[in-house]
Every structure is written in C-alpha cells, then in structure tokens.
Amino acid sequence: MDAISNYQLRVKSPELCDTNVTQYSGYLDTAEDKHFFFWFFEARNVRREKVPLILWLNGGPGCSSFTGLLMELGPCRAGKGGNHTVYNPFAWNDGAHILFLDQPTNVGFSYGADVFNSIAAGKDVHALLQLFYKEFPEYAQGPLHVFGESYGGHYVPAIAKAIHDSNRELRVLPLSSIGIGNGFVNPLVQHKYYSKMACNSTYPAVFSSEKCAAMDAAYPKCAQLTQACYRWRNALACLPASEYCERNIAEVYTSSGRSYYDVRLSCGENEDACYPIMDDIDRYLNDTAIQKELGAEVSAFVSCSEKVFTGFWLNGDESKPFHQYIPPLLAGGIRVLVYAGDADYICNWYGNKAWSLEMEWPGKQAFNAAEDKKWHTTDFKHVGEVRESGNFTFIRIFGAGHMVPYDQPVAALDMVNRWLDHRSFTLV
Numbered sequence: 001m002d003a004i005s006n007y008q009l010r011v012k013s014p015e016l017c018d019t020n021v022t023q024y025s026g027y028l029d030t031a032e033d034k035h036f037f038f039w040f041f042e043a044r045n046v047r048r049e050k051v052p053l054i055l056w057l058n059g060g061p062g063c064s065s066f067t068g069l070l071m072e073l074g075p076c077r078a079g080k081g082g083n084h085t086v087y088n089p090f091a092w093n094d095g096a097h098i099l100f101l102d103q104p105t106n107v108g109f110s111y112g113a114d115v116f117n118s119i120a121a122g123k124d125v126h127a128l129l130q131l132f133y134k135e136f137p138e139y140a141q142g143p144l145h146v147f148g149e150s151y152g153g154h155y156v157p158a159i160a161k162a163i164h165d166s167n168r169e170l171r172v173l174p175l176s177s178i179g180i181g182n183g184f185v186n187p188l189v190q191h192k193y194y195s196k197m198a199c200n201s202t203y204p205a206v207f208s209s210e211k212c213a214a215m216d217a218a219y220p221k222c223a224q225l226t227q228a229c230y231r232w233r234n235a236l237a238c239l240p241a242s243e244y245c246e247r248n249i250a251e252v253y254t255s256s257g258r259s260y261y262d263v264r265l266s267c268g269e270n271e272d273a274c275y276p277i278m279d280d281i282d283r284y285l286n287d288t289a290i291q292k293e294l295g296a297e298v299s300a301f302v303s304c305s306e307k308v309f310t311g312f313w314l315n316g317d318e319s320k321p322f323h324q325y326i327p328p329l330l331a332g333g334i335r336v337l338v339y340a341g342d343a344d345y346i347c348n349w350y351g352n353k354a355w356s357l358e359m360e361w362p363g364k365q366a367f368n369a370a371e372d373k374k375w376h377t378t379d380f381k382h383v384g385e386v387r388e389s390g391n392f393t394f395i396r397i398f399g400a401g402h403m404v405p406y407d408q409p410v411a412a413l414d415m416v417n418r419w420l421d422h423r424s425f426t427l428v
Contacts, residue, residue, distance in 0.1 A: 006031035007127065009135045012295040017085055018075035020044070021093065024136075025294045028128045030112075036128055037102045037109035037296065039066065041075050041093045051142045052096040052176070052420045055129065055159075057103065059151030059184075061118075061317070062308030064108030064301070065100045068149065070281045072405035073412065074100065080276075082283025090409035092416050097139055099132065101125065103155075107305050109285075109296040116311030118322065122158030126166065129173055143176030145420065150347055150402065153183025154317065157325040164329055177335035178326075179419065182347040182402045185338075186323040188226045189358055190351030191245050192219055197348040198253060203263050206256040218248035229319045238316025245319070253345055260346040262401030278303060327361035335391040337419055341400025341407060342384075349396050356394045363390045372396075375425045383411040386425040395425065 011026040022042040027035045043051050056073065058065045070078040073092040076085035092098055102108030103125055104115040115121050133140040146163075148156040156178050163175045184190065199205045199212035225241035232238075259265040259274045267274040284290060285301040312318065330336055338356050340349035357368050367389035375384045375395065384397045397404050397411055405412035418425055 007131045009131055014293045016293055028131055032113055034105045034112040035110060039100045041098050043093050043095055043097050046095050049141055053139055053142055053144050054096045054098045055146045056098055056100050057148035057152045057155050059149055060304055060309055061151045061312040062107055062305035064102050064303050066108055067303055069100045071277050072403050078277055078280040078284045082280040090413045094413060095417055096420055106308055109298045111298055116315045117317050118154040118158040122162045125159045126162035144174045145177045147179035149181040151184055153180050153185035154322045156180050157322040160329055161325040164332055175334060179337040181404055182340045182344045184347050186321060186355035187319050188223060189355040191222050191249050193348060193351035193354055194249050196350050197345050206258050206263055215249050215252055222249055226319055230321050233320055235316040238319040241319040262343045263345050264343055323355055323359050330361050330391055337393045339395040341397045341404045344402040353394055367392055373426045376428050377411055377414040380428055
C-alpha cells in the first residue's frame with residue numbers, strides 16, 4: 001500500500017439512479033495530477049459481506065464507463081429525453097457490488113495528466129483499486145472481477161497483469177477473474193475475420209462477395225505489419241499496422257451504412273442514430289444539477305474523447321498484442337471469461353473465438369477439444385453457446401450486438417450471475 005501513500009479519495013453519496021442501494025461517487029486522486037472519477041453501487045439482493053466486486057470499463061479508447069452504467073448493466077438507464085433515469089431490473093449489481101470507473105485520464109469526468117497507452121493505464125487502475133479498498137475495507141472481503149467491453153480487450157488484460165504481477169510478491173487485491181465482452185484483444189487474428197462477419201455470418205451479408213474477397217486480399221499485408229508490431233511494440237512499428245489494417249479491412253464496412261455494433265441495424269453515417277439513448281446519456285450527465293450531485297468537476301461531459309482516442313492511436317496501442325497477458329493469469333488460477341454478441345461486426349464473435357482457440361497456454365489442447373454446448377437461461381430459453389475447459393470459458397450470445405447487456409439483458413444477467421457463483425452454463 002506504500003505506492004498509494006500520496007493518493008486520496010474524495011467521496012459523495014449521491015441520491016440518483018437507484019436510491020434503494022448504497023452508492024458513492026467522486027474522485028480517486030494520484031500524486032501525478034491524475035483525477036479518476038468513479039460511481040459505485042452496492043449489490044441489491046445480497047448482504048455486503050464477502051460479496052463480489054465487479055470493476056466495469058468501457059472501451060474506445062477514450063469512452064466513458066458511464067455508457068455501460070446508463071445504457072447497459074447499471075442499476076438505471078437514461079430515460080428518453082435525458083432528464084431522468086429508469087430502473088433497470090437486469091442490472092449486474094443483482095448479486096455483486098459494481099464500480100464504474102472513467103479511465104484513462106480525460107475520459108468522461110476524469111481529468112489530469114495524459115496517459116496514452118494501455119499498460120500505463122492498467123498500472124493506474126491497479127493503484128486506484130488499492131486506494132478504493134483501503135478506504136472501503138468492507139468490500140475487500142469478497143473476490144474482485146475485472147470486466148470490460150470493446151477496447152476493454154486491451155484494458156482488462158493490462159489491468160489484470162498489473163494486479164497479478166504485484167500479487168505474486170504480496171497479495172493485496174483479491175483478483176478472482178476477468179471478463180472481456182466483444183473485445184479487441186489479438187488484432188493479428190481478429191482482422192482476419194471481418195470479411196466473414198460481413199459476408200458469411202449467420203446474418204444476411206452486408207457486402208458482395210467481391211468486396212469481401214478484396215478484404216481477404218488485404219489481410220496478408222495487414223498480418224505482416226501486425227507481426228512487426230508484435231515484435232517491436234512501439235509506435236514506429238505499430239502505427240503503420242493500425243493504419244493499413246483499419247483502412248483496408250475494418251473500415252471498409254463504413255460503406256455498408258450498417259452499424260459497426262450490430263449488422264442488423266442501418267445507421268447511415270451516424271452510428272448514434274441506431275442508439276438514441278447515447279444522446280440521452282449525454283444530456284443527463286451534462287445537467288449541472290446531476291453533475292453537482294455526483295461531485296463532478298468537469299463541466300462538459302463527452303461520452304468519448306477524441307483526444308484520448310487519437311493519443312492511443314498515434315502511440316500504436318491499438319495493434320499491440322494483449323492476449324499474451326492472459327496465459328499467466330490462467331496459470332495463476334485466475335478465471336477468464338470471453339463473451340461475444342454474435343451480431344457485432346467491429347469485435348465480432350468469429351474473431352474472438354478464433355484468438356481464444358489459437359492462444360498458447362497449458363490448457364489449449366483440452367479447451368480446443370471441448371464441445372460447444374447449448375446455454376439456456378433459468379427460464380429454459382436457448383440464448384447461446386458455451387465452451388468451457390478448466391478456468392477458461394468462451395460464450396457466444398445469440399441476437400446481441402456489441403453491447404450485450406443492452407441487447408440481451410436477461411441473458412447477460414444470467415451469464416454474469418452464473419460466472420460469479422461458479423455455476424455451470426450447461427445446467428438450467
């Protein structure tokens with residue numbers, strides 16, 4: 001804990017969202033002029049002692065985790081018009097405490113010195129969690145689960161690496177598992193599957209076979225550049241990979257007019273047109289009365305920061321390999337959940353399953369030999385497929401796009417509750 005001796009926590013108890021549960025919001029301040037905003041909710045239906053704690057992170061890079069709170073899995077959702085919230089009966093704090101964190105700096109209500117790479121951001125979050133547990137020791141009795149979505153495929157392994165490496169010397173944080181939802185984890189593998197999602201998925205094709213063939217033809221050079229990035233891991237090697245692969249493979253999809261987050265939706269040139277709740281979230285969090293109640297010190301809330309996105313992009317962070325940090329976690333007994341809605345394009349389930357199968361780890365042979373089995377919710381609905389072996393699990397969720405808890409809230413809650421309770425996905 002010496003590493004956080006110069007850190008401080010500033011806390012409020014807002015009366016917002018779901019006032020039936022204990023909640024805190026405020027800032028985790030570091031000595032390096034970094035001020036991270038958080039909003040925490042206790043579990044609804046269980047006693048606080050020894051209850052799991054979920055840390056939730058949205059992606060971007062540069063997007064606020066309050067999108068997850070107010071659109072997906074939080075205790076409430078932004079109401080139409082953005083002047084109120086509505087109760088979410090499928091919130092993930094059904095059986096766990098949840099900490100929503102705006103990170104890295106200058107995302108959402110966070111502010112301070114810039115951080116433009118996932119490894120440095122992961123070390124910051126590691127320190128912040130130590131501070132949180134120091135100030136709220138009652139929550140340290142239960143296991144910690146680090147979950148993230150999209151670019152969380154970079155954030156979550158980086159955070160888990162920082163925690164796990166530190167815990168090897170002296171166990172401070174009770175890390176039990178990580179969860180990555182529709183994540184971007186292994187660019188080398190995942191870029192290969194954009195054409196399949198566009199032209200040969202379980203949903204109608206969005207492109208002609210000729211256009212997808214052109215995407216496939218661009219992949220060898222994309223792979224060559226990405227392999228160079230994996231070798232050198234610096235901006236000079238990685239930025240060319242990001243630029244080429246995005247321009248010639250991933251971003252070709254723009255011409256389809258479909259949502260990057262759901263191949264079933266047509267949005268034109270404005271992705272938010274498919275998700276009007278995003279405007280409601282912005283209006284709600286830019287209400288000065290709401291900001292005052294939360295204790296926010298950033299007057300203009302922006303759901304995704306272009307500055308942070310550009311900083312990560314120019315640093316070549318996007319094309320770097322983050323799957324490599326997962327095998328040591330598995331070897332150390334940390335459980336790993338990878339889940340993906342099967343209608344997402346940008347971090348599609350084909351690519352996520354592929355890197356899960358290709359990842360080198362001691363349990364690879366058993367995991368690859370395991371069967372994909374049906375997953376039914378407790379009300380007997382067939383909602384997806386699951387592959388489990390040891391402490392590694394992959395799940396495909398039917399009928400969900402990039403934001404699984406938004407599209408399939410019942411299935412998402414069933415998933416996370418089973419995961420937290422160590423219950424099998426193949427038993428009703």
